[in-house]
Amino acid sequence: MAEAFKFELVSPERLLVSAEVESVVIPGAEGEMTVMAHHAPVMTTIKPGVVTVKNASGGEDRYVVFGGFADIVPTGCTLLAESAVAVKDVDRADLARRIQEAKEDAADAKDDQSRSKAEQFLSQLTTLEGAILPA
């Protein structure tokens, strides 16, 4: 059994998780990463995706996050999410609305840079939808 470390998932509205965990999978901006105890200090932005938390007491929790960033130090990991919900409570309509908005953004984008950014965001959202729909 791996060593436990402190993990906190915070959204602007409240503190969702504050617990001892074994590992956390974070959808980092430049690829998914698994954080375990004694991780080198990293600060990364995160993209919309699923955070998988493996509790020290066994069992897994999954949360959907929409953007934010993570602060990782050897003794713990803090994830500041723009908005976060447990996968089982995800509001499909809300997700659909976000996707719709992203589509509009992509369509309205004026220059290539902002368009590619919007399209990237859109694809992240659709991947996310695909990942949680069967659940």
Added chain:
Amino acid sequence: MPSLKDLRNRIASVKATQKITKAMQMVAAAKLRRAQEAAEAARPYSERMGSVLANITQAIGGGGDAPALMTGTGKDNVHLLVVCTAERGLCGGFNSQIARHARDHIRRLLADGKQVKIICVGKKGFDILRRDYASMIIDRVDLREVKTLGFVNADAIAKKVIHLFSEGAFDVCTLFYSQFKSVISQIPTAQQIIPAGVASAPAAVVDGGNAVYEYEPEPGEILSDLIPRNISVQVFRALLENAAGEMGAKMSAMDNATRNAGEMINKLSITYNRQRQAQITKELIEIISGAEAL
């Protein structure tokens, strides 16, 4: 001298008013608790945000790649004031305190020859500031329909501000709100959000000490993502503090009103009783003197 009937009506109406203020006080107390809980629940996020921000600015070390939102435009000509007040009145001096604070600030800026633009959040502030500075109000945000303040509300306001900034509509942005100190005291506060006042948070908060961070992507990029988010968080915090403050102010205002009504009822009852007694005495005298005359 009012008649007995008038007095009776008066007492009845004051009693009705007292019932209403009492009910409002209780509603405010319940809402205050909820608002306080919301404000407390939001605290961890803004605290962490502060420490992370302090950390990352330290890493960048005032390098040239700090985003404009942080460094400002280098000018100081056009000021944007975001004035957050309540949507409803009947909360004592709460709204007028914030408005007065903002007005003092505006006057100072105008005296210095600066240009001022105002965004009003909440109806009451708009009503007050409209009297003197109607031409400066460029926008107002209505939160009347909002039942529970969410981060999205704050985010929308922040996006609006950032959008204006990127268009070069202003140089400095200041947020006006009321800090919730306790139920009986709210302090009107001005807080500059653009350019962001940096690193007021002690850097030692993070338990990694002076560990060398790895950044993914580059610190500059993270920072340019972080700063707009930080502005949203500041606005959100201001809104939550305001909500709690409003309820606190309403509670004490209604408590005062209830007590006042109680005093008034006492006074009126005494006058009523005296007058009734006087009338009875008068009638008795009439009867007795009538009997004596026989």
